[in-house]
Structure formats: structure tokens, C-alpha cells
Amino acid sequence: MTNTPLSNIRNFSIVAHIDHGKSTLADRLIQQTGTLQARDMKDQLLDSMDIERERGITIKANTVRLEYKAQDGQDYVLNLIDTPGHVDFAYEVSRSLAACEGSLLVVDASQGVEAQTLANVYQAIDNDHEIVTVLNKIDLPAAEPERIKEQIEEVIGLDTADAVEISAKTGLGIPDVLEAIVKQLPAPQSGDRSAPLKAMLVDSWYDTYLGVVVLVRIIDGEMKRGQNIRMMGTDAKYLVDRVGVMTPKLVPVENLGPGEIGVFTGSIKEVADTRVGDTITEDKRPCTNMLPGFKPAQPVVFCGLFPIDADDFEDLRSAIGKLRLNDASFSFEMETSAALGFGFRCGFLGLLHLEIIQERLSREFNLELIATAPSVVYKMNMTDGTETEMHNPADMPDIVRIRSIEEPWIKATILTPDEYLGSILQLCQERRGIQTDLSYVGKRALVVYDLPLNEVVFDFYDRLKSISKGYASFDYQLAEYREGDLVRMSVLVNEEPVDALSMLVHRSAAEKRGRVMCEKLKELIPRHMFKIPIQAAIGGKVIARETISAMRKDVTAKCYGGDVSRKRKLLDKQKEGKKKMRQFGRVEIPQEAFIQVLKVDS
Structure with missing residues (x-):
């Protein structure tokens, strides 16, 4: 099982847009190579979390080792990493690609190239991957393989002469995919079994019985039980107590050699000790230089x-x-x-x-x-020349000390059918977007926009999907920080600021946003015995206001007949009391009101 010659190992990942059939194709490859018995098979086998199975999306990249006897009679070991397709998990994708030499690009034969297809393919190309194109869902009546092949050549520039046409659902064409992996994807470049151990830490997860399980790709040397290893980045030392491969289940093996992908455990308590992208080497005989590693994930x-x-x-x-x-x-x-x-x-x-x-x-x-309310990271340039980051609008320093505020901008790529283009452009303009490119991919428009992340964070994706009836696809990456005319809008209830509702907004959108929040709070806060003003303010200037009227007791009920001044006297007395009450009265904002207001955006 181990000691496979380098030329017979293939490490590859599957990249595609959301819902183009990556996980289903992975299921079929596992089935075709007989890795699991029929009774253990289930759909979306590599999506192990309940939430992944329910939503039908992949969140964590998962790995499996397949053993395949090719048509030329040789035995091959195929290490497959199934990656997420969603833009929020691009970090998982980048790590997985770094551990492989090739990729299967899965494209839906009826829908064609989507925004996320482009993003993931470019990541694969950046990692010098050989790419095999696979057209999936070929059995659908709407499938147009020839048109989609042209589109792939036009947009991505990949040669599709050898593209494999399959249906992952029915299993049509799966043997051709396995042959294409063996023939078209390269074997690991080099690897010296006698050299000191050098392995890349690809991922780690917590298992209640085994502690931290670490996924590694061996570059040089070999890893075996009882070995003392060291993580070069964190300088943590561990004793390897189990080495194995994933055939989705963990199967123990004697050792892992160059080019192989496997897992090990070593009584590691904290996943924090296992930094992704770190280099693992032997403690007594370390390798000389570290692998380049990955950039740490930047929260957005x-x-x-x-x-x-x-x-x-x-x-x-x-x-x-x-x-x-x-x-x-x-x-x-x-x-x-x-x-x-x-x-x-x-x-x-x-x-x-x-x-x-x-x-x-x-x-x-x-x-x-x-x-x-979600917010993004702002950079504050202070008057004393320092620069600080701000994660929470409530922590904003005094406005006099701030010279300028910079906000993150993204480069957004949107692919949409032509008929929705007008309303999508309008949506981007409303969100202060700057159009940088507009071209056509077959019948679909490819729009590139610079957008402030602050405007995208709330509900841009939902709005985009509803405008385009779900046909538009969207992908983004962080571009840069730019100075903006940003102000902190605070919400005051009965002249008391409510810190959980303060937010940073662009000056041009402040009034509209403030008015919406005040109206919403007016509906949600119950009436009290006194009048309650709800205000949205920038600094000392109120930009929107609503008033919740007071409940009123009928104090003149016991007056019947007589002079009007008797009634007046009682009403004035009530008025005085309410005034006093408003000075000392506290307004309780119910928890539901917070939840509702924080849901309202746009």
C-alpha cells in the first residue's frame, strides 16, 4: 500500500462553481475504484457535516485516497481533495490546491462558465496545475456540450479537445475521467525518500477520540510511527503515534513517502498549534529551508x-x-x-x-x-500620524483626532444573462460601485465592478439573486483600502445612545439608513406613560426622528360639569408629571426589537 513509485501517484483536486456537481463526481470516483463497499456509500459522502448535506454545499475541503488499476495494467494511487465552490471558503480551496499537481475542472454542460468557475480555475493556474476539463450533467435535455466547450476556450483559454463528457449522477463516462487523470495529470515532480522529512501541513481538525488529526502532503523523506517531529513555524514538538490515509475512513499505514497525502496524530491538544501551511520536519534531522506556506486567513x-x-x-x-x-x-x-x-x-x-x-x-x-449588524475593518489615520484598525463602530475615537478613514474595496465579477444587466448595473451604482469592465461571454454579460465592501456585506448577494431570478453569479476578492467620507451614525432612544445599534455609513446614505432604523424601532418599542423620541444622529446633528406617543390616563373622568378651568388644571398637572417621568423614566428596549432591527438592512 505504501512505497508506491512516484510516477504512479496522482494528487488532484476538483474545482467548480457551486452546484456544478463536484461532490457527486467524487462519490462516483470512490464507487468506481471500489474504495468503499456499497453498504457504506451514501450521497455527498465527503460532505461530513449535517449542515453541508442539508444545504448541499461543501464547507470543508475533504480528502480521500483511491486505488485504481489503469487500462495499461499498472496500479495507481489517486489522492483526491474535494474543495468548496463558494466564495466565502476560497481559503480552503487555496490550501487544497497547493497540495496537488493537477485539477479536474467541472463545468455544468447546461449552465456553462460561472463567476466562481473563473475564480477557482485562476487559483489552480496560479498553482501551476495541469487541468482536465470535465463537462458534467451531459444527460440533461438542456445540455449543450459543444457551445460550452467553445465558451471555456473563449473565456478561460483552456484547450477542450480532450474534455471528458460525463453525468456524475448516472455514472456515465466515469471510467474516462479516471483514465484522463492517469494520462493527463502529472505525477509529483521530485521527492527523495532518504532525505530529511519535509511535509506541508494542509489542514487539521479535531476528533474527540484522537485529538487533533493533521492532514499532510509529504515532499521529501518519510513519516512513520514513533518519529519525533517538529513544526517549523510554531516550533512545537510532537511524537507521531499514528500514521494513516483517508479512504474516507482513517486506515492506518506503516509510513508515508514522498508525493503522498495522508494524516497523522500525535496527542496534539490544540488545533491552534497546527498552523496551516507550516512545514513539518524531523526533530533530530531537520530539513534546511521551510516551504513558502500560505498567507493567514484575513477576516473580512x-x-x-x-x-x-x-x-x-x-x-x-x-x-x-x-x-x-x-x-x-x-x-x-x-x-x-x-x-x-x-x-x-x-x-x-x-x-x-x-x-x-x-x-x-x-x-x-x-x-x-x-x-x-456586521461591519468591516476600517483603517483610521489619526492626526498624530498613527494608524489604527477599527472592527467595531462603537469604539470609534473622537472625530477631532481622526484625519481620514479608509474602507476596504473589493473587485467584484458578476456574470449575468443579458436581460437582467440593467437592474444589476443599477444595484451596483446604488451601492457606490465603479464599473471597470463590461464584456460578453456568449450570451451572458461579464461585469467587473469596484465596490466598497461595507455596501456588499449586508444583503448585496440576496438582492443580486432576486433581481436576476437566481441566474447571476458573483465572485469577489479584496482589492485595496480607499479613503471615504464615512460617518458614525448613532441611534438615541429617549436621548440615550444605544451602542449596539451604532454603525459606520457613507455620508450620502446616512439619512436614508437612519430613517429606516427609526421607523423600525418605532414599531418595535412598546408605548410608555411618556413620549419617547427615537433619533438617528451623526455627532450632535439629528438626521432622522420618530416619536412614540405616550399612553394616556383620562384624568378628567371625575369632572362632570363645572368650569373648563377645572379640567385644564388636572390636565396641566398630568403634563407636569409626564415631563418629570420622562426625565427619570427608563425605556426598556425588548430583545426582539434588537433582533428585528439588526435584520433590517437596505
Whole structure:
């Protein structure tokens, strides 16, 4: 099983847009090579989390080792890494691609090239991958393989003469895919079994029985049980107590040699010790230079997570710690809020990532949470020449000390059928977008826009999908920070600022956003015995206001007949009392109101 010659190993990943059939193709390859018995097979086998199976998306990259006897009679070992297609998990994709030499590009034969197809293919090309094109869903009545091949050549510039046509659902053409992997994808370049161990840490996850399981790609040397190893980046030392390969199940092996992808455990308690992209070597006989590694994941969106019941804070702390073990791209720090109590400020790679983490916390740990409005990282240039980062609008320093505020901008690529182009351009203009390119890919328009991330974070993706009836696809990458005319809008209830509702907005959109929030709060805060003003303000200037009228007791009920001045006297007395009450009265904002207001965006 081990000691496979380098020329008979193929390491490859599957890249595609969301829903083009990556996970189904992986299932068929596992079935075709007889890696698992029929009784163990299930759909989307490599999507191990419940949430992945329900939503039908891949969140974590997963790996499996296949053994295949080719038509030339030789035995090959194929290491497949199934990657996510969604833009929020591009970090998972980049790590997986670095461990492989080739990729299968899966394109839906009816839908063609989408925005995320482009993004993932360019990542594969950046990693010097050989690429085999696979046209999936060839059995659909709407499939047009010839047109899609032309489109791939036109847009991506790949030669599609050898493209494999398959249907992953029915299993049509799967043997051709295996042959194409063996014939067209390269074997690992070099690898010296006698050299000191040099391995790349691709991923790690937490297993309740084994501790941290580490996925590695061996470059030189070999890894075996009982070996003392060292992580060169963190300088942590461990004793290897188990070496294995994933055939989705963990199967122990004697050793792992050059070019192979496998896993090991070593009583590691914290996934934090296993930095993705680190180089693993022998403790006594280290290799000379480290591998280049990966850039650490940069959180893009921040939001506060608070338990609805303050007693759950400790449970939330341990739950977040456990999730961090499984997901290296998620970061958090503690914060407090006058309105919501103790909680955490968390950083995510995007909104879907945020949603998934929230859902995992409520599902796997039974926690009920409130999330504050998502915000992005701003850079503050202060008058004293320093520069600071701001994650939470409530922490904004005094305006007099700020020289300028910079906000992150993204480069967004949108692919859309022609008939929706007008409304999509309008949406981008509304969000302060700057159009940089517009071209045609067959019948579809490819628009490239520079957009401020702050405007995309809330509900841009949902709006885009509803405008285009789900046909437009969207991909983005962070471009740069640019100076913007940004102001902090705070919300005051009964002249008291509510810190959980303050946000940074562009001056031009402040009034509209403020008005919407005030109207929403007016509906949600119950009436009191006194009048309550709700205001949105920038600094000392009120830009929007709503008033909740007071409940009124009929104090003149006992007056019947007599002079009007008797009634007047009682009403004035009531008025005085209400005035006094408003001075000392506290407005309780119900928890539901927070949840509702934080959901309202645009």
C-alpha cells in the first residue's frame, strides 16, 4: 500500500462553481475504484457535516485516497481533495490546491462558465496545475456540450479537445475521467525518500477520540510511527503515534513517502498549534529551508455574537473555542455592550461563513444568540500620524483626532444573462460601485465592478439573486483600502445612545439608513406613560426622528360639569408629571426589537 513509485501517484483536486456537481463526481470516483463497499456509500459522502448535506454545499475541503488499476495494467494511487465552490471558503480551496499537481475542472454542460468557475480555475493556474476539463450533467435535455466547450476556450483559454463528457449522477463516462487523470495529470515532480522529512501541513481538525488529526502532503523523506517531529513555524514538538490515509475512513499505514497525502496524530491538544501551511520536519534531522506556506486567513466581516440569556456566556465561550479548533479562518475576541451584556466580537471570511458559524453554534451547542449588524475593518489615520484598525463602530475615537478613514474595496465579477444587466448595473451604482469592465461571454454579460465592501456585506448577494431570478453569479476578492467620507451614525432612544445599534455609513446614505432604523424601532418599542423620541444622529446633528406617543390616563373622568378651568388644571398637572417621568423614566428596549432591527438592512 505504501512505497508506491512516484510516477504512479496522482494528487488532484476538483474545482467548480457551486452546484456544478463536484461532490457527486467524487462519490462516483470512490464507487468506481471500489474504495468503499456499497453498504457504506451514501450521497455527498465527503460532505461530513449535517449542515453541508442539508444545504448541499461543501464547507470543508475533504480528502480521500483511491486505488485504481489503469487500462495499461499498472496500479495507481489517486489522492483526491474535494474543495468548496463558494466564495466565502476560497481559503480552503487555496490550501487544497497547493497540495496537488493537477485539477479536474467541472463545468455544468447546461449552465456553462460561472463567476466562481473563473475564480477557482485562476487559483489552480496560479498553482501551476495541469487541468482536465470535465463537462458534467451531459444527460440533461438542456445540455449543450459543444457551445460550452467553445465558451471555456473563449473565456478561460483552456484547450477542450480532450474534455471528458460525463453525468456524475448516472455514472456515465466515469471510467474516462479516471483514465484522463492517469494520462493527463502529472505525477509529483521530485521527492527523495532518504532525505530529511519535509511535509506541508494542509489542514487539521479535531476528533474527540484522537485529538487533533493533521492532514499532510509529504515532499521529501518519510513519516512513520514513533518519529519525533517538529513544526517549523510554531516550533512545537510532537511524537507521531499514528500514521494513516483517508479512504474516507482513517486506515492506518506503516509510513508515508514522498508525493503522498495522508494524516497523522500525535496527542496534539490544540488545533491552534497546527498552523496551516507550516512545514513539518524531523526533530533530530531537520530539513534546511521551510516551504513558502500560505498567507493567514484575513477576516473580512466582523460581528458581535451575544447569548440571549446572559447565563449562557461560559457555554458560548467554550463552544466558540471548539469551533475555532475546526475552522482556522474564524477569529474572535471578547467584548461587552451596555445593551446586550457580555459576548464576542468575531471575524469571518464573508456572510455565508458568518451564517454557517452561527448555525453550527445553535445546532451543535444548543445556544440562542443575537448577532449585531456586521461591519468591516476600517483603517483610521489619526492626526498624530498613527494608524489604527477599527472592527467595531462603537469604539470609534473622537472625530477631532481622526484625519481620514479608509474602507476596504473589493473587485467584484458578476456574470449575468443579458436581460437582467440593467437592474444589476443599477444595484451596483446604488451601492457606490465603479464599473471597470463590461464584456460578453456568449450570451451572458461579464461585469467587473469596484465596490466598497461595507455596501456588499449586508444583503448585496440576496438582492443580486432576486433581481436576476437566481441566474447571476458573483465572485469577489479584496482589492485595496480607499479613503471615504464615512460617518458614525448613532441611534438615541429617549436621548440615550444605544451602542449596539451604532454603525459606520457613507455620508450620502446616512439619512436614508437612519430613517429606516427609526421607523423600525418605532414599531418595535412598546408605548410608555411618556413620549419617547427615537433619533438617528451623526455627532450632535439629528438626521432622522420618530416619536412614540405616550399612553394616556383620562384624568378628567371625575369632572362632570363645572368650569373648563377645572379640567385644564388636572390636565396641566398630568403634563407636569409626564415631563418629570420622562426625565427619570427608563425605556426598556425588548430583545426582539434588537433582533428585528439588526435584520433590517437596505
